[in-house]
Structure formats: C-alpha cells, structure tokens
Amino acid sequence: MSKIGLIAGRGKLPAIWAASARDRGHDVYAFPIIEEADEGLKNIAKVIKPVNVGAFDNLINILIENDISKVVMIGKVNKTRLFGKTRLDARMQQMLANLRELNDDSILLGIVNELKKEGIEVLKQSTFIEDLFPTPGPVTSKTPDDSLLEDMKYAFKLARGIGGLDIGQTVLVKNRAVLAVEAIEGTDQAIKRAGELGGAGATMAKVSKPNQDFRFDIPTVGLTTLRNLIKIKARGLVIEAGKTFIVDREEFIETAEASGITVMALESASPE
Amino acid sequence: MSKIGLIAGRGKLPAIWAASARDRGHDVYAFPIIEEADEGLKNIAKVIKPVNVGAFDNLINILIENDISKVVMIGKVNKTRLFGKTRLDARMQQMLANLRELNDDSILLGIVNELKKEGIEVLKQSTFIEDLFPTPGPVTSKTPDDSLLEDMKYAFKLARGIGGLDIGQTVLVKNRAVLAVEAIEGTDQAIKRAGELGGAGATMAKVSKPNQDFRFDIPTVGLTTLRNLIKIKARGLVIEAGKTFIVDREEFIETAEASGITVMALESASPE
Known part of the structure; x- marks a missing residue:
C-alpha cells in the first residue's frame, strides 16, 4: 500500500488509471486541474483536491505535506489554460521563463523537472495500466x-x-x-x-x-x-x-x- | 561531337537540355512524344522525329538505325497517355506486364531497362545542364x-x-x-x-x-x-x-x- 498522486486532466484516462491503481492496493490522491476530471474520480480516489493549473507552488506544497513522492500526470490539459486568463504563480512563471520553447512537450518536461527538484518522481502514465x-x-x-x-x-x-x-x-x-x-x-x-x-x-x-x-x-x-x-x-x-x-x-x-x-x-x- | 537521343515530354526542360547539349557540340536527335515538345525543339535539335508513346519498338528501331546509343528522357509525360486511348505495341505491353507495380518510377525504370537490353544507355537528366x-x-x-x-x-x-x-x-x-x-x-x-x-x-x-x-x-x-x-x-x-x-x-x-x-x-x- 503506497500513496500515489494523480494530477488529472480531461478525458477518461484519469479515472481508468485511478481505478487500476486502487485495485492494486494503492491510495490515490487525486488533484484534478480540470473541472470535469473531478466527476470521474469520485468514489475511486481516497482524497480529491482540485487545484488550479497556475498554482504550481500550492500543488507542490500539498504533495510534500501529504508525503507523496510519486505522481502520475494524466489526461489532456489545454495549453490555453496556461496562457489564457489563468493567474500563474511565481514558480510557474519562472519555470516557463526558463524554457527554450513553449511547446507542449517542453512545458510538461519543465513541470516534471520542477517536481523532481522537490524529490517528487513523475511515473509513466502506463504505470498500473500496462495490461490495458x-x-x-x-x-x-x-x-x-x-x-x-x-x-x-x-x-x-x-x-x-x-x-x-x-x-x-x-x-x-x-x-x-x-x-x-x-x-x-x-x-x-x-x-x-x-x-x-x-x-x-x-x-x-x-x-x-x-x-x-x-x-x-x-x-x-x-x-x-x-x-x-x-x-x-x-x-x-x-x-x-x-x-x-x-x-x-x-x-x-x-x-x-x-x-x-x-x-x-x-x-x-x-x-x- | 556525338549523337545524343532526346526523348522529350512536356515542359521547358527538353528544350533547355537540347540547347545545352548542342552548345557543347553534340548532335541532338529529338523524339518528342508530346505534341507541344516539338515546338520548343525547333532550330535546336539536328533531327526531330515525333514518336507515339505506345510505339516502343518503333522508337528503339529508330535509335538503332541512327546509331544512337545514349539518350536522355526529359519532360513530363502523363501516365494517362499510356493507359488511355493510346495503342500500346507488343513490346510496351510486355514490358508493362512484367512490372510488379505500375507507379511512375516502375514504368520509367522498365523503359530504361528495356533500352539497356538493346545497348542504349539512358543518361541522367542532369547531363550537360549541371551548371544550371x-x-x-x-x-x-x-x-x-x-x-x-x-x-x-x-x-x-x-x-x-x-x-x-x-x-x-x-x-x-x-x-x-x-x-x-x-x-x-x-x-x-x-x-x-x-x-x-x-x-x-x-x-x-x-x-x-x-x-x-x-x-x-x-x-x-x-x-x-x-x-x-x-x-x-x-x-x-x-x-x-x-x-x-x-x-x-x-x-x-x-x-x-x-x-x-x-x-x-x-x-x-x-x-x-
């Protein structure tokens, strides 16, 4: 039994992933950053705490406080969320400013690396759902x-x-x-x-x-x-x-x- | 001074090629297989003899009779000419029948190989026009x-x-x-x-x-x-x-x- 964080975007994959992780005996701490993601995770995740996509420091603090050192990021998040009206905290702004390019892969890799600095490992999305x-x-x-x-x-x-x-x-x-x-x-x-x-x-x-x-x-x-x-x-x-x-x-x-x-x-x- | 055959299709390249070959002292024997090609070759080629795209044996005979052992094939020839109303002679039919695929490259390579059997070499289209x-x-x-x-x-x-x-x-x-x-x-x-x-x-x-x-x-x-x-x-x-x-x-x-x-x-x- 271990705690796994789930940073959840749009689509059905987050709930499918959460159910499979739970069935293997893991406690899923879900952090939906998309409103709809919340719905699917009900009754599956042990804890659900919606977070704002721009509040990166807040998310990291919650992970640390809950002693979660492994997370999965799954489900679509439209980039316009980051560059639209969303308020980005200093940590997110700084991370983005240091990127050479602002394509999806660069941004997501930036997030992965920022989490790594705090001792938080991002697992492959396929973890726990290989048999699917x-x-x-x-x-x-x-x-x-x-x-x-x-x-x-x-x-x-x-x-x-x-x-x-x-x-x-x-x-x-x-x-x-x-x-x-x-x-x-x-x-x-x-x-x-x-x-x-x-x-x-x-x-x-x-x-x-x-x-x-x-x-x-x-x-x-x-x-x-x-x-x-x-x-x-x-x-x-x-x-x-x-x-x-x-x-x-x-x-x-x-x-x-x-x-x-x-x-x-x-x-x-x-x-x- | 040597004889070079030019099997000419559509576009400006045949005439450009013929002029460049002539300027280097070669006698160009032009065989336009597209009506329009004829025009551009006037006053450039030493001999112009329009041929039918389907009359492959005829073309080969003319090349042999004129002692032409090197040819260039240049200019576009629409494949519909081969598979439209054009009458194909036995040699062309046989050549096509032996091809695995009927894409442009296969057909043209088939023609190159058929000419090779008769001792006629197809030169690169770039021959004599490298400086262009x-x-x-x-x-x-x-x-x-x-x-x-x-x-x-x-x-x-x-x-x-x-x-x-x-x-x-x-x-x-x-x-x-x-x-x-x-x-x-x-x-x-x-x-x-x-x-x-x-x-x-x-x-x-x-x-x-x-x-x-x-x-x-x-x-x-x-x-x-x-x-x-x-x-x-x-x-x-x-x-x-x-x-x-x-x-x-x-x-x-x-x-x-x-x-x-x-x-x-x-x-x-x-x-x-």
Whole structure:
C-alpha cells in the first residue's frame, strides 16, 4: 500500500488509471486541474483536491505535506489554460521563463523537472495500466488478409519513421501509396484528407515516437478517431503493441467490427 | 561531337537540355512524344522525329538505325497517355506486364531497362545542364537571417528524412513546427494547407530522395510553386544544391525577390 498522486486532466484516462491503481492496493490522491476530471474520480480516489493549473507552488506544497513522492500526470490539459486568463504563480512563471520553447512537450518536461527538484518522481502514465495496452496481434476478431496486412506493415514502418523525425505519429496509406502524413493539422484532418485523396480502403497507423516521454504523453486511439476512419471507409488501423492506448476499448472494438474495420497491434522491430 | 537521343515530354526542360547539349557540340536527335515538345525543339535539335508513346519498338528501331546509343528522357509525360486511348505495341505491353507495380518510377525504370537490353544507355537528366543547378548558398540576393536559416535547415533535414522513407520531397515548417508534409496530394496542396494552418511566414524545403533516379526524375521548383508560396506569404524556400532544378530561373529569382521570399540552396550533409 503506497500513496500515489494523480494530477488529472480531461478525458477518461484519469479515472481508468485511478481505478487500476486502487485495485492494486494503492491510495490515490487525486488533484484534478480540470473541472470535469473531478466527476470521474469520485468514489475511486481516497482524497480529491482540485487545484488550479497556475498554482504550481500550492500543488507542490500539498504533495510534500501529504508525503507523496510519486505522481502520475494524466489526461489532456489545454495549453490555453496556461496562457489564457489563468493567474500563474511565481514558480510557474519562472519555470516557463526558463524554457527554450513553449511547446507542449517542453512545458510538461519543465513541470516534471520542477517536481523532481522537490524529490517528487513523475511515473509513466502506463504505470498500473500496462495490461490495458494491446498485445501483438489482431485487436478485432477479424484478422487482416495479406493485402491489408501489407498496408498495415507499410503504414506502421512509415509512422515509426515519421515519429523518428519528430514530425508526428500518424500515417495513412492505401495499396502502399502514402495518402497523408500527419503534421500540425491533427489526426482528424489527416484522416479526412486521406479519404478525399484516396477514396475508400485506407489504412492508418498510429505509433509512439522513439523518444516518446510516457510520463506525459501516451499515443491513444479512441472513438473519435475510429468514427473518422469509418467516415472515409477505411479498412484498417494499426497501432503499436504495448504502447498505444485504446480508450473505451470495448465500445471501440464493437464499433470497429460493426463497420468492418480491422484493428491490429504490431510490435516495433527495433528495441528502444 | 556525338549523337545524343532526346526523348522529350512536356515542359521547358527538353528544350533547355537540347540547347545545352548542342552548345557543347553534340548532335541532338529529338523524339518528342508530346505534341507541344516539338515546338520548343525547333532550330535546336539536328533531327526531330515525333514518336507515339505506345510505339516502343518503333522508337528503339529508330535509335538503332541512327546509331544512337545514349539518350536522355526529359519532360513530363502523363501516365494517362499510356493507359488511355493510346495503342500500346507488343513490346510496351510486355514490358508493362512484367512490372510488379505500375507507379511512375516502375514504368520509367522498365523503359530504361528495356533500352539497356538493346545497348542504349539512358543518361541522367542532369547531363550537360549541371551548371544550371544551384550551388550552395543564397539563390536570391537577400540572405536569410538567423531565424529563417534555422527554419531552412530544419525543413531541409526533415525533407531529407521524408525522402528517405520514400514518402515525398517537400516539407513546410514555421518556427520549427512542421506545418505540412507532402504525400500524394502534391506540392500545391501541401503549400495551401501550410498557409491555412500556420498563416504567414512558412519555409518550404524541396529536396531529392536518397534513392532518386536522376535518369527519369529531377526535383524541380518553378513559378507555379513560387506563386503558391507567395499566396501563403511564405518567407523562405530551401532547395538542394546541385540536385534541385529551378525552371525559368531568371524570372523565378526576380519574382522571389520582388515578393520578399528568400531562396537558399543547401548541401546534403551526408554523401549518397
């Protein structure tokens, strides 16, 4: 039995994570920084204490007072919260001022490092939920035929390459032609473009980057992505075994099967 | 003085190439397979003999009869010519039937190999026009400032990486964020998307692929690309020294300078 802090953002992952940690005998101290996060954590966390995203010093003090030396940061937090009307305390301001860039990864890494200075370790988001990640092989009951499997492997290889260049994590192909590579436009737009350019039959890959920091970023697929794939009549989705999280897994698989989309998890050939 | 065959497609490159070959003392035997190509070659080629794109055996016979053992294939030929109403002779049909894939590169490589069987060598498109390729350094009179140069180097590196994955040759960035990676949609659409996503100030890179076959494909930039970049208020364009061809170079540089776009040629760090 140990105390684990949960700094919770938007989405279903914080509650899923909290339940899994509790089931393994840990006391979850939840710090929702998004109003909605609060709801899902009720009856799961031992302690819930909403905090303001700008009140960094306050959060650190609470962690120290409660003798919490391990935390997980999980769930989306829109950056506009930091740069909108939110009042940032001196500690947060200073931390941001010292960053070379203000992209999401830099800011989150800044937070991780600031916590480390106080002896607080940020665990990988996958901690306690490893068994929720797909294992290698078909995720849907239908297995891909040879031609689909070939597109899946090709898309997977390219997505790994794109990730290595730190461009993005998503690629869509059809018959070994690259329909779309995701950059700043986001997954939804990349899927839409692939449909417009290639018609029905696309296969999408979503994978982790070689330098993916699982402390604040896990690649996920969920119903939104799937519905976009259904719209363009995609035939396949390939994700990375052990590294891509399927949100709402049961409904996800049901929906994929109902619409004839085959989902497969592949393992990276190269160790990281 | 030697005879060189020129299998000419659409665009200005065939005539540019023919003039340069002639100025170096070669006799150019031009075989326009596109009606328009004919025009530009007048008064430059020693012999002009239009041929049908599907009459492959006929072309080979003419080359042999005229004792031409070296040819250049240059200018665009739309694939629909091959798969449209054009009658393909037995030799072309057989060659196509033996190909694993029917993408542009496969077809052109098939033609190169078929010619090789007859002792006819296809030269690199860059032969005789090497001095028209940009040397490393600024192409426009304005040199990039530090921030633009950083984006140029970043875009260049990513474009090289994308090329290595055989995805495409064009990437657009802004402040080290990747706005667009070109896949099947083509350069014009990638530029447009970058403008919509990132506003003014983008930098584009266009480079060769590591496995680029210069016998039938040279990366080019021209006025169309430039005008699209002007539309999105781009600030920079970086191309590959010695490997990216600028069509209509004088007008290109004039237009770039008039619109404040800095053009730079960089050298690949890694030898190929």
